[in-house]
Amino acid sequence: MRIAWRGVELRLLLPTLLLVPLGFIVTHVALSGAFEPGPLELALGYVALFVGAHLVLVAFGHRGDQLLLPAVGAMGAVGLVMLNRLPQDLAGTSAFDVELGMAATQLLWFGVGIVAMLAIAIGLRDHGILRHYKYSWAAIGILLLAATLLFGYEVNGARLWIDLGPVSVQPGEFLKIVLVVFLAGYLAETRTLLTSARLRIGFLSIPPLPYFLPMLVLFGAVMLIAVRLNDLGTALLFFGIFLTMLFVATGRRSYVLIGLLLFVAGSFVAYQLFAHVQARVDVWLDPFADPLGAGFQPVRAIYAFGRGGIFGEGLGQGLVTLGGSLTIPFVHTDFIFTAVAEELGLLGAFAVLGFAAVLVFRGLRIAALARDDFGALLVVGLTASLGLQTLIIVGGNTKLIPLTGITLPFVSYGGSSVLASFVMVGLLLAVSHRSAIGTDAEPQP
Amino acid sequence: MTGDILRVLLLALQLGFVALLYLVMLRFAGSLLKDLRSAEQAQLASRSGIGRLAVLESPEDEPQAGTTIALGPINSIGRNVNNTIYVEDDFVSATHAMLTFRGRSWFVEDQGSTNGTYVNGHRIDRPVALSFGDELTVGRVRMRLDR
């Protein structure tokens, strides 16, 4: 293998990584009131991780997209600075006789995630092999769901977690990757048939049912169980990924339209049937009706947005406490975007959205340049997942849509989310590498 | 008064952080724009061509493994030299298969060959739509349809 310099990546990474030590210093000065840098081990660890990842890619001659790693680094930087600023006892690990605070734990997961990303980006020479096992993926997905159903335990009313000794995992985070791989394989094979639909119902034309059915059945199962697990955010995300991939594979707006109609109808039925859905929608419509009860979370978030204003209250200078506890609930997971918006203001909030947008639009570019349909659809699905997660959780924070518990990729605290997001970026890197080398001679096996 | 000095310094630090955040954004924007321009040029250069065949395996070295064949809208594959794509392999019939581009996708149809035409390892008995990335096998020659 030959070394391939990744100059664009390095030039983008350097200022990006500087964010973390600077953010740590600002936070320390603001919180302690003393003009000194404070502890920087974690910040330097973060810098080392990304510089290391860059060097490994260079060493292995990787020709994948050079904007992905810096964009991930920027989102992670804002996330880590915020997590470091919060009380460290909000979360953490105490396995193997080591006590780690929240930021340290997050950094540990970034390490694990980056290793996984590199392994996939470099090890997966031909992503085409993934499509050969599409029914295995479907089986794995169903197993993951079944495991969650059987062994999962509840946090905040949603049964999402499985306890695996030292760590708890959220199978849903990995399920979405499995789902994307399966759908990409299936759609790459049947997209021509799906496109040349012959069945007409009114103004809508639908594809021949036999080709459509297995996908609908699988997807119905996913949706049903997601609703049964009381995880509306994941259900919404899966549905969004499904529709996006279907649209890109077929170019048919009518499928998306049918899907949206189904979703509206399903939402309406869920609203009528389930009390918890009803409660959540009512709170969404008017959180101020009961600001201390049901509307507590959205109201606190809205006030935090208001306090932040355009320039923010400053790192370490916002996040009002009432009676010793933070007023924003789940500030390290569901509401981390709100915390960013309060302390870094509209400017900081836009920056985070901007980094997410860079990630998403690079993903779309990789899809458009992919040399095979499976790769393109795989990338579209993964990109849609990252983008929709961002849109759904930020929209939930700002009350644009009802709030659902979902993580902001690379920013929210959480090992499963970080690891899954890195796996997705690893796949993006692998596909873009294939496109890049394809223009030259085929590599020798 | 020292409190005020500290506040001014802290304010400068806070502004510095946001400024760095936007410096990073600016760099991203710059890279994206530069990339867009080069992509446009690349697209202009490669506007011709609706697809190509990458030859993955070819025991007789005609066509040569590792090369790519540019495709027109209608391509015949076979051992007869009059075929658009000439394949030298004993397991290939004179006119083995037709590879055609119909509007928005590629189709392959076996032309009554002795040993059959395979798509992703499955023998076909009727015209089959191909996706980019699909593998096409005629005789012992394995090829992949690429964009």
Added chain:
Amino acid sequence: MIATNVRRLGLYLILSFAVVSGSIVWWQVVQAQALATRGDNPEVIAARRSLLRGTIFDASGQVLARSQVVEGLSTRTYADPAFTHVIGYSSFRFGSTGVERAFEDLLVGQSDPNPIRQLVNDVLDRQPQPRDLTLTIDRRLQDFAAAQLGSNRGAVVAIDPTSGAVLALVSTPTFDANPISGDPDVAQEPMDALREDSAQPLLSRARQGQYVPGSILKVFTAAAALDAGAITPETTFPDQPRQETEGFVVDGFTIREHDLGGLQPDLWALSEGLQVSSNIYFAHVGLDLGADAFLAAARRLGMCASLEIGPPDRALSVTPSYVTQPVEGDCGPFSGDVELASASFGQGSTLVTPVQMALLAAAIAGDGVMPHPYLVSDVRAHSETDAPADEVLQRFSSRGGTRVISTEAARQVRSAMVDAVNGELGRPYAGQGDVTLYGISNARSAGKTGTAQLGGEQAPHSWFIGFAPAGEEASAAIAVAVLVESGGSGSTNAAPIAGQVMAEYLRLAAGE
């Protein structure tokens, strides 16, 4: 093809990102200010609970309201219930009212009167500096006026006609603001008691009470007619003496004179008409003036719309007064000559606030210029002691006034009002409003009584408006309006209160 679809997907995603960005802008920019000041914002409540509020002093530097922070909880003490309807209250449970509300940001120090210092404080993120306020009202006069009203329901409004400074703003019954502003857990009960009280102590009668004015509105009718040239002080109406006994038929409706108490009707001009308070005379004046000119003058004098007691941007609002049936917040048209004639002597559909009537008196006293009322004279740095700090941060002074009638017309009305108190015919009615009765030797009053008929068995409201000194030699120092709800005739109840309040003020002013 997939690449085309991906490009279309990109378009939809850009749209989605734009919508989400918009929702952030909505809360962080558009709604930020509204959120920050929302009363149910728990942070606002929590912050206010521990925030020191500035002290409010009266004009002579006595403490009226002050706060102390004990164990992180800010408690406010109000010294004088007579000021409750001016200062209002600042309650953790019910929000704030009155001056407490109008000057909220300055009292808690969230804003600085000096914009540059404000910017520096914002930049340096300094702790809020509470500010103190000084009222234009002297506690002695306020208490004196409140004592004069005693247990009556009513209002006393006194204004310096030159500057517009409010000298007294009394509304009875009043209430003690301390239990309401205190511990939020026990504040509900006293509030409920006040809300259920049939005497309506929460109603600030001086600013918000709307009352039939009765004869005091004749001062307005005279001023409007003289200003428009519809009459002169010498104008008489030949039919008037006969109509005093037979009644004045307007559009088939007979307007009757009030009980003249054995006085023989005569051909009266303006001075006599005002002295005996002849309804017939002023009905003629109003009809000669005409509906349009009458309404135009009413609007010029601030009626038909809500008023403010300044300073601007930090004003207390005053409910509108009306001379006709209101239509969409404005005086509607007169339904006919009967209503116009009735309004001319303060009946019909007229409804006025005591503040508006005090301003009417002040406009006459000020030669036709109506002052802009204000009741806070300065903002000072916070004082830890019982005496106001020397450092004045912002001074509110007179903003001049608005000319509402000509100088000549004002002087003519003024002369008639002097006669109304001191003249042979007027003395039995308004004589009790004369300051000389209450120990003032070198000044006289001008004034007009009102006995607002309410119909049915209800006792009429007792009114008096006037000013002193009213001679040619000195400009008036104080203009008052006194209302006693169901107090009977103006002469028996309101006039003596007004006379004593004016006398007390002149005494206080001379003593300083």
